[in-house]
Amino acid sequence: MAKTAKSPLSGLGKKLSKSLRSHANDETTYGSEIVSLPPGIRNGVARLMDARIGTYNSGNNEGQPYILFVGVVVEPKKVKAVRRAFEDGRVKILSTDEEDVEGARTQIILPLCDTTNSRGKTTSFDENVETALNELRKLGADTSSVATEEDLAEILSDLVDIKPYFKFSTSASTPNEAYPEERVWENWFGNRGLEDYEPEDAEDVEEEEEEEPEEPEPEEPEEEEEEEEEEEEEEGEDDADEEEEAEDEPDLDALGEAADAKVKEAQEELDQLAQDVGIDSNDYVTWAEVAEAIANATEDGEEEEEDDEPVEPEKGDVVTYQPPRAKRALDCEVTAVFAGKKTVNLKALESGKTFKGVAWSALVID
Numbered sequence: 247m248a249k250t251a252k253s254p255l256s257g258l259g260k261k262l263s264k265s266l267r268s269h270a271n272d273e274t275t276y277g278s279e280i281v282s283l284p285p286g287i288r289n290g291v292a293r294l295m296d297a298r299i300g301t302y303n304s305g306n307n308e309g310q311p312y313i314l315f316v317g318v319v320v321e322p323k324k325v326k327a328v329r330r331a332f333e334d335g336r337v338k339i340l341s342t343d344e345e346d347v348e349g350a351r352t353q354i355i356l357p358l359c360d361t362t363n364s365r366g367k368t369t370s371f372d373e374n375v376e377t378a379l380n381e382l383r384k385l386g387a388d389t390s391s392v393a394t395e396e397d398l399a400e401i402l403s404d405l406v407d408i409k410p411y412f413k414f415s416t417s418a419s420t421p422n423e424a425y426p427e428e429r430v431w432e433n434w435f436g437n438r439g440l441e442d443y444e445p446e447d448a449e450d451v452e453e454e455e456e457e458e459p460e461e462p463e464p465e466e467p468e469e470e471e472e473e474e475e476e477e478e479e480e481e482g483e484d485d486a487d488e489e490e491e492a493e494d495e496p497d498l499d500a501l502g503e504a505a506d507a508k509v510k511e512a513q514e515e516l517d518q519l520a521q522d523v524g525i526d527s528n529d530y531v532t533w534a535e536v537a538e539a540i541a542n543a544t545e546d547g548e549e550e551e552e553d554d555e556p557v558e559p560e561k562g563d564v565v566t567y568q569p570p571r572a573k574r575a576l577d578c579e580v581t582a583v584f585a586g587k588k589t590v591n592l593k594a595l596e597s598g599k600t601f602k603g604v605a606w607s608a609l610v611i612d
């Protein structure tokens with residue numbers, strides 16, 4: 247006769263029955279869905295919901311401790327998210343949809359151990375502890391008497407009880423061949439200025455939304471000559487290319503904020519951008535100043551190009567262009583002309599590779 251497998255619940259008897267009856271009609275709770283926040287959130291407000299010490303389960307820091315901070319987004323409720331990726335040798339915009347972010351999760355993990363990034367740069371245990379304590383103070387904690395692990399755990403517990411509101415933003419790396427999918431950084435800036443913050447009442451928000459005037463219905467376009475329609479289509483394509491070119495440019499302000507918040511990836515990207523325009527980031531006190539210097543250097547470069555008064559190319563022209571660090575010049579077709587910025591988009595005749603936002607002054611026009 248086959249033996250019946252013993253149930254893992256056997257032996258609980260009356261204890262199990264009592265608990266089952268006690269919770270049989272409980273209200274169902276689902277918790278909060280973990281959703282990756284999009285880039286582009288500025289001046290956001292979130293509320294701390296959890297702060298605890300954990301241990302890495304895998305990777306280079308396996309077995310080492312960290313502090314996990316978790317918050318829930320209060321503001322904004324929605325954000326226009328520009329999603330980008332590196333495809334076919336250039337940065338492409340995948341979508342520009344508006345996404346719901348209210349109630350979404352934001353989190354940061356601060357290691358309590360030695361760490362080494364992808365470029366081989368090591369941050370010491372002491373430096374990481376310094377960063378962690380600074381983050382606690384930014385959230386309103388008093389760290390003046392912390393001396394043991396128990397002290398640290400007590401501070402974290404007190405913060406969870408208080409649930410302070412804090413400012414945050416999100417920024418993204420520029421996708422490249424090594425990292426084709428953009429990486430989104432969640433940057434926390436503490437509770438300064440939010441000590442007396444109270445979120446808007448949901449009913450008030452609904453009333454304000456109802457009072458907003460409706461947008462008028464778009465008028466039907468009048469019929470035009472075929473040639474004029476073709477010209478408008480070409481201009482529309484040029485505008486779209488120009489908008490895509492602008493989206494490809496890094497958000498220097500956001501990078502500066504993230505870098506000053508000790509996001510190492512942001513510091514590395516800013517340092518590389520500074521090198522590209524001949525700036526030494528070590529000459530500046532803050533990363534925000536580095537970002538400003540990069541922006542000024544870029545504007546100065548554009549002004550110099552305008553002073554040279556280069557010849558204006560036309561769409562369809564074949565020109566010669568030598569890309570930065572390329573060994574030889576390429577014959578290219580002009581695919582779009584942006585008179586306002588004195589730049590063009592090019593397509594190499596031989597390889598088909600495209601170049602966006604090339605200054606007129608960099609072209610040789612026969």
